[in-house]
Every structure is written in C-alpha cells, then in structure tokens.
Amino acid sequence: MKLVKLIANLGYGSRKDVAWMFREGRITDAAGEVLYADDKVDPAQIHVDGEPLDPPPGLVLMMHKPLGVTCSRKDPGRVVYDLLPPRYRIREPALSTVGRLDRDTSGLLLFTDDGALLHRIISPKAEVTKVYEATLAQDLRGDETALFASGTLLLESETTPLAPAALEVLGPRHARLTVTEGRYHQVRRMFAATGNHVETLERVAVGALTLGELQPGAWRALDAEDVARLFAAAPARER
Template identity: 70%
Template sequence: MKVKLLRYLANLGYGTRRDVEWMLREGRVTDADGEVLYGDDKVPHEVIRIDGEPLDPAPGMVVLLNKPTGVTCSTKDQGRLVYDLLPERFARRAPNLSTVGRLDRDTSGLLLLTDDGQLLHRITSPKSGLDKIYEATLAQDLRGDEGAIFASGELMLEGEHKPLLPAELEVTGPRTARLTLHEGRYHQVRRMFAAVGNHVEALHRAHVGGLDLDGLEPGQWKLLQPADIERLFGR
C-alpha cells in the first residue's frame, strides 16, 4: 500500500477522514495479529482488519450483479438504485465503483460494476468484441422475417445514420426470442424490435462475453476473480 492508512480506508468507503480517525483512535483497526494500526501506517491490504474483519476488496474489484427490474443504474436518480443492492460503503469508494454500461430501469439481468477505469474501457470498447445476449418477451407474435432483417447488417435505427452490425435472433416461442448483439447502442434491443413493428414487454440480459449469471437470483451479486475476467474475454 503506497498511501497512508487513514486515506486508504477513507477511499475504500469506510467513512470520511474524520470517521476513520475515530475508528483508529478507538483501536478498531488492527493487523491480522490484533496489533493496533495508526493513521500514518502503510501496510498491505490483506493484513488489515476492522473490528477483526478483513477489508472490502482492494481497488480493482469487479462485481457481477443480477439487476432486477425497477432498479436504476445511477447514483442520484429517484427510486431504487443498483447501489442500494450492494454494501453501503461501495458507493463511497474512490475511485468510484461504476456500472460497465447501463441497463435501463425496466431491463433485468447481468450487470458489471468496477472501480478499474482501464478494465471498464476495455469491456465497453467496440474493439473488445464482447457479445451480449438478451432474452426478450414481445407484445405481438413474431412474423418470421425478423432474424433475416437483424442479420442483414442493413437495419437502420430511427435517428441514426449508420446501420447496425449483424445480430443473431433465436426464436424461443411465439412471442419470445434470444438476441445476440455485437455492439451496444442506446436501448438497442427495444429499438430493433420497434423497427420491425413489435414492442418489447420484458427484457433480460443473460450473458456478457463468456460470463453468465451463474445462478444468482435477482438482486444478488458476487465478486469476480481473475479467472472470471479471463472467461469474460473468452480466454
């Protein structure tokens, strides 16, 4: 750890500098052997304990969340936010824990969050080529020609001047389908079905790259490990 303990704990969201100073004065911050630590100390992340418990993950953490509907990917909007589903400290971390892209309020499913800016950029960059798989429930029966239209590479969304990349549609029922995208435009799935005269009533993101929800229930989350990141990029 290159910074002093006082600043480090504040950056991890354990409170303001004053809050952390109080914790230190009370002797609540120790090493793994129970020896009291002080604000000017510089010690490895993994040996620090607060009230006997290990710290939250070090900077560079990645969270996989199964976002429920009715929850917003924002820090300030009204109503329920994705940060309400995580430990309160996570919202106070610096660097910020940011969503990797967004799912709109009415879309559920796989959402990644990270405080690693380089990783966030790598995931969202078109160069990454990460597929995203969505499961859609529609207001009307599928006509049968949607798959060819979506795969053509010629579909133009309203208000845009560049056609969409080809996308793969798998019909799973008269009004349900699985759509694989290779890019991420604003409300893309909803706008694609609108372009062929249909309306998305429910939308769920099931996969991003090599990751799925791995049995997480709506509102549940887990920390990703290096092997998970490798799987995300298909390694």
C-alpha cells in the same frame, strides 16, 4: 499508500474517522490481532469490525439487477447503488456502472472503478458480446434472424446500420439475442423495427460470464478469471 488513507478511500469514513477506528482496535489482521496505523500489511489480510476489508482499487462487481431500479447515482426512485453497501458510493476512485440497463430491464450489470477496463468492455471495437432474453407482445414474423444478422438494419433516427447480431428463437414470442454494441435501448428498438414490442427483457450474459446462481438484487466481486470471461465467446444456451 498508508493504511489510514487506503481505508478512508474505500469509503469507511474520513481519515480522522479511520484513525479513530485504529485507536478503538476495530481494525485487525485476519487472525484478529489489532493493527496500528503505521503497520505494513497486505490489504487482503485486513479486517474491519471482524469483516474482510473491501477490495482495493481495481474492483469489478457483477449484480443481478432487478426490475424497477435505475442505473444512476441520483433518481427519485431506487438506484442500483442502493443495493450496495453505502460506503461503495464514496469509494475513490469512484465505482461506476459499465453501461446501463434501463429501469424495465433486469439481469447482469457490471461495476468497476477501473476506467481503462470500463472503456475496453464498452468499446465497439472490442466486440464484447451481450446476451439478452426477450418475451414479445406478438409472434415473431420469421425473418428476424436473417434481418438482425445482415448488418444492414438501421434504427429509427440513426444513420449507421447495426453490426450483425445473432437471434435464437426460443418460442413464438420468446427470443435470445446476442449483440456486440450497446446503443440506446438497442434490443427494444431492434424488435420495434420489425413491428414488435418487447414485454420483458433480461441480460443473461456478458461475454462468457453469466448470472449463474445470483438472485435479483444480489451482487459479488469478480476475480481475474471472471474478468477474463467477459472477453470470451458468449456461452451456448443450455437445453
């Protein structure tokens, strides 16, 4: 792919805009040498205005989604794309969230422009684990661990029972839940089925990938090792 098309597809501007950036000397290699539109160069060595070029298609990001932000491209309030550089909205192929976290749920959110990878992660057959920590309005009853692990729990208005899920009690009103599905508001509805209400909810891991030191609103690109962690077993909780 020619450099002008590649850089335009990454959202830096139209092809005409990018061609002008080349003429202005704004596109260089890692050593600062000016590049020309017909140069042959590894995209990893390209800099725009002194900053490394965004990763090419195949991009996977993780974000620490804060509360009050919607997993949508259009919404009256703030959306997760507002937390990314503006050009990420117009990349081609498009960058999409991998599943969703509702406005009142924080934690680990993934993005990718790789459709095959997206479907692999969200497919129930892949059984990728999602780990949540919840604080509850009432004390746990004591039978939730067995109920969630039974594979028989049927959510309201559904006809297929949930797959077994692992519950770890962290306190009278604090629990850690590992699920392998991604049904609509699943965690909240699971606790509602026991007569309880989730007050706060955070996704802390997908597979073996955790938030680490990532602060709310921050994001980073994932490398191949990070992506592999998505398909590994969920980490044990640190005590």
